[in-house]
Amino acid sequence: MNVFPTPTAGHVPQLALRGFAGQVVNIRVISMVGRTVWNQSLTPTTYQTQHALRLPASLPQGMYTVQVTSGGQTYQTRLLLTR
Numbered sequence: 001m002n003v004f005p006t007p008t009a010g011h012v013p014q015l016a017l018r019g020f021a022g023q024v025v026n027i028r029v030i031s032m033v034g035r036t037v038w039n040q041s042l043t044p045t046t047y048q049t050q051h052a053l054r055l056p057a058s059l060p061q062g063m064y065t066v067q068v069t070s071g072g073q074t075y076q077t078r079l080l081l082t083r
Contacts, residue, residue: 002015003053003079004016008079012052014052016048017048018047020044024042025043025068026040026041028066028067029064029067029079030065030067037056053079060081062080065077066079
């Protein structure tokens, strides 16, 4: 799992996933105070996929955690949102 670009510099962040084909993937974006600010579920159809994280325009700039949960496993990475 990888999120890019970070910092975003005004671009829509992309989530690259590998190895989740056919599995339900839950994506959460979490603020630094632990509040979920965005979430989505998807089921990738290919081994390697890229998904745009269309975050709300009202979301303030700053550091966020992107959390991916699938099959009882949780993965996390950081996202620096800048405009």
